[in-house]
Amino acid sequence: MTSITANGGPSYISAGYTLRSWLTTRDHKRIALLYLVSILFFFVIAAVAAAMIRIELLTPAGDLVDDDTYNKLFTVHGVVMVWFFLIPSIPATFGNFLIPLMIGAKDVAFPRLNLASWYVYTLGGLFVVGTLIAGGVDTGWTFYTPYTTMFSNSHVIAAVTGVFIVGFSSIFTGLNFIVTVHQMRAPGMTWFRLPLFVWAHYATSLVMVLATPVLAMTLALIAIERLLGVGIFDPALGGDPLLFQHLFWFYSHPAVYIMILPAMGVVSEVIACFARKPIFGYRFMVYSLLAIAAVGFMVWGHHMFVSGQSMYAGMVFSLLSFLVAIPSAIKVFNWTATLYKGSIHFDAPMLYALGFIGLFMMGGITGIWLAALAADVHLTDTYFVVAHFHYIMVGGAVMAFFAALHFWWPKVTGRLYPDGWARAGAIVMFVGFNLTFFPQYIAGFLGMPRRYHAYPDEFQVLNVLSSGGAVVLGVGYLLPLLYLGWSLRRGRLAGANPWGATGLEWQTPSPPPPDNFASPPRVEGPPYAYHAEQAAGDSHGR
């Protein structure tokens, strides 16, 4: 990696090479890298579980692993992917790295709290690893009661403790971002000059800070019922199992927006840069981010249309779920409109971002199916739902994570990766993803329930297709590991601004110095000052 920045001072990487210098750092950029390494570790664990699930489902009989093991596999896949990869994925890594740079600040508002959040995350992660070593947990990531509290014979308390703890790392990160955006903006960086990436993280942070405590309380109530036998959720003890579902989804539906809002932020940056145009309808994009965060708190009951919740509650939640789809639709239309009369470059980050739009659109529109009451009665708890949320959370959030990784890799490492390989990786991932998850829509439509270790014969063809697609998807995930790893030592030096992008983060060397900017930047105008008219002539506009 580049050890010396253009102006001769050390970069944030060369500022210290000892392990101690990393583990005690308060530099947001280094903490971002600590997070990046940690979340990739957990991504691998969860991906291995997914691979075993897909192998088991090649045949209708449960023959690779026994039923309890299968149940533990999908539980660990869900728990680890949701809380240890997806929720911190973009915010704790790229959010952490970029928000201070994008607003022209030296660091986040509370650097120590930022480091503490990583340690808290790691502690939570240790509980989950411990749970796995001890034999796993079989409740599903949703921890539904009374199964979780009174019937499961697996390591519920250890798993729940891990998730409880990791929640605090989200709260710390969210709090830090909110204060940073309010207090640390450079002169001239008014609210409506903020890049959409920053707005997206601001909205995400609000959700993190407001929703995560409810999850913590809910998990604590699980522990109280399971350990002390206090009747909260189990009717045999005088509790109410639906109370759990209300509390759980009050957090876990907004949690989906914790995953997707930062992804929307990433895609907005990438689309504007590679179309060489300002984002179409900037203010509408801001308002729709905030609307998603706000209305997202009022739709949790759409997970419960067949749960025994009252019919009229179902109708209210259905209507609100249709309304929350509107701001998402606005975003898709505005990204599309941004391409209009642009000067469009198809570098790897752009391919990932365009892939995001396609997959997010599929996931979003099938969300409309599930919001429609009578349709949901048939489709809920089937593979249709599994396909739907994977299109949002993997097709959407993970594609955007890779878009971010490829877009800001030169900034983070100072090196360029081989673009041909990276484009190939994006295409393999997109194709592999669709091969894996599209058949699951059909399986669910035809009635295949989720979380089935063994299944009726007629679903085998679709499951084999899905498992085959997963191999392609796996290759798509491995490719970046190879060429990005290669680029760390052998890649061309990137320079400060390899894409010709406009954000403040591109006006400082790559990798940036520890204090981000040699002199405090001043902001004179709105973001995305791209000019397609002028860029069109030269073929690469750089």
Added chain:
Amino acid sequence: MSGFEPFIAEASAAAGRTDALLLALTIISVLVVGGISLTIVVFAVRWHAGSRASRQRARGSVPNRGRMAEALWIGIPLLVFLGIFVWAAVLYHQMRSPAADALTIDVVAKQWMWKIQHRDGQREINELHVPVGRPIELVMTSQDVIHSFFVPAFRIKQDVLPGRYTTLSFTPTRVGQYQLFCAEFCGTSHSQMRGTVIVMTPSEFSDWLAANPGEGSLAAQGEALFRRFGCSGCHGASSSVHAPKLEGLYGHPVALANGSQVTADARYIRDSILLPVSQVTAGYTPIMPSFKGQVSEEDILKLVAYIRSLAATESQP
């Protein structure tokens, strides 16, 4: 009839209606995803870097064009969404409104099986026999964790909860055998908690009922339990204890001591057996002991059937 028939059977009254909605959703989705994807591809090709296509704004362009575009793509989806919402909500309401003449059948779920009790005392496990064309209402509860009763061919699903009754209404429209799945994860053998719904012609169904007699009708079995548990000691006609009479009770409103009013349905009877102090009838003292832990879910359903059979009886003065 909607075109999904070759892939998944349409065997209930709700199935056809739900499929029409699903077909509309499919068409809308294909149009929207296809349309936007095509637009992106066209833009990407026409305005790729280096292309000669004009980037100049149209001359005399309308001011506020951006806002008009936004209004357009907020307004149109909103109207479409509201339309789908209303359509789906009406169907949902329809699904959940049982016919007055529905044949009620009890379902008790447990890890990992479905236990069925018919009115006349027939019992079956992981199989449910029903006559074609007759509205059915399942009254369901669980002995342990949450399960979910899902028959894809009927397009119906309802979670089955411990500690309360949920109901599921449907009218089978086609003779045949259809899969029953548990759709809510319920532990180790969740994926084996499957069964079959067997839809028969009315005459075949009568034959089946006759060939599988239980130990008398549910109401008769309930009456025996009513005496065995000592309920009759207080609630019986000749009792001297001041307890509410149960004749003519079922399905009628009951005034409670706390001033509220409830309808005496299966849920009310169940709660009154297990948690008698929670809903005391106005004018009575809470002296009834709880039968929690002493009476199984199946027996409670039999007691409910007995009390229901008393509904027609005139209450004694």
